[in-house]
Amino acid sequence: xxxxxxxxxxxxxxxxxxxxxxxxxxxxxxxxxxxxxxxxxxxxxxxxxxxxxxxxxxxxxxxxxxxxxxxxxxxxxxxxxxxxxxxxxxxxxxxxxxxxxxxxxxxxxxxx
Amino acid sequence: xxxxxxxxxxxxxxxxxxxxxxxxxxxxxxxxxxxxxxxxxxxxxxxxxxxxxxxxxxxxxxxxxxxxxxxxxxxxxxxxxxxxxxxxxxxxxxxxxxxxxxxxxxxxxxxx
Numbered sequence: 001x002x003x004x005x006x007x008x009x010x011x012x013x014x015x016x017x018x019x020x021x022x023x024x025x026x027x028x029x030x031x032x033x034x035x036x037x038x039x040x041x042x043x044x045x046x047x048x049x050x051x052x053x054x055x056x057x058x059x060x061x062x063x064x065x066x067x068x069x070x071x072x073x074x075x076x077x078x079x080x081x082x083x084x085x086x087x088x089x090x091x092x093x094x095x096x097x098x099x100x101x102x103x104x105x106x107x108x109x110x111x112x
Numbered sequence: 113x114x115x116x117x118x119x120x121x122x123x124x125x126x127x128x129x130x131x132x133x134x135x136x137x138x139x140x141x142x143x144x145x146x147x148x149x150x151x152x153x154x155x156x157x158x159x160x161x162x163x164x165x166x167x168x169x170x171x172x173x174x175x176x177x178x179x180x181x182x183x184x185x186x187x188x189x190x191x192x193x194x195x196x197x198x199x200x201x202x203x204x205x206x207x208x209x210x211x212x213x214x215x216x217x218x219x220x221x222x223x224x
Contacts, residue, residue: 004154043155043200043214056209091154098210099143099162103154 002026004104006092012110018080021107024073025094033101034067034077035091043091048098049075082111115139118201118215125191126223133218134185135201143204144177144184149217150197158199159186191222 005024013019025032033048047057052069060067064083069075079086089108093101118135125131135144143162147155159170161177161184168175174187184203188195201215 042216045212048210093154098212099145099160099204100157103156105152106154 004092004094004102006090006104006107008107009105010108010110012112013082014112015083016081017111018078019082019086019109019111021077021090021092021109023075023077023092023104025075025092026102027073029094029096029102031095031098031101032069032075033091033093033095034075035093035103037089037091037106038087046077079109082109084111087111116201116203116213116215118218120218121216122219122221124221124223127191127193129191131188131191131195131220132185133199133201133220134183135203135215136183137203137213138182139203139205140181141203142181142206144175145202145204145212146173146175146184146186147200147202148197149200155200188220191220193222193224196220196222 007022030051034046035043037043046059047067048055049069067077087110089106091103091106093103095101116135116137145160146158148158149155159168159175164177164181165179166177172189176185198217198219200217203213205211
């Protein structure tokens with residue numbers, strides 16, 4: 001099994017630009033999660049989906065962030081416009097249940 | 113939201129020594145999870161605990177779900193160099209929707 005696949009692994013962009021992060025969950029997993037990790041705030045859950053439907057987006061910091069899951073094998077997290085404080089590592093995770101989540105390798109985002 | 117206090121923040125130990133770390137909260141949880149994160153990778157689930165008082169082992173790792181449901185500990189016996197990494201606890205509360213809170217992590221360094 002390939003595990004959770006995220007792309008790109010690294011992204012450097014300038015303030016104001018749109019950023020799109022991509023995730024392919026493990027086949028058969030009904031849950032998909034987006035997290036953000038920073039030194040200051042640790043690991044934060046942004047949003048999660050169940051069967052492609054967004055269930056809880058209370059962790060999304062503001063309207064500049066949006067996430068979609070058009071089908072069971074693909075999800076995106078978009079930031080528009082990006083700001084330097086968005087710099088972080090963004091993780092996608094998937095699971096058969098909410099409890100046991102398998103994380104991807106992450107996307108390191110740097111906004112200049 | 114819930115707050116998790118994870119301690120210690122970091123530790124340096126000699127290879128072969130046992131390690132203990134814990135998480136406490138002012139809130140109760142339904143599930144406690146322990147993850148390990150290697151540099152440049154996503155967290156990997158080590159142990160999941162579902163009942164108060166539950167003691168579960170995974171190789172050299174042992175974790176317990178506190179009786180009060182407000183704390184959990186993780187022990188690593190006979191540490192080896194590949195135990196190096198950051199260990200995270202996470203508490204899961206089911207209250208309407210799932211609410212997962214991560215601790216800030218314990219950074220473990222093992223001196224050969």
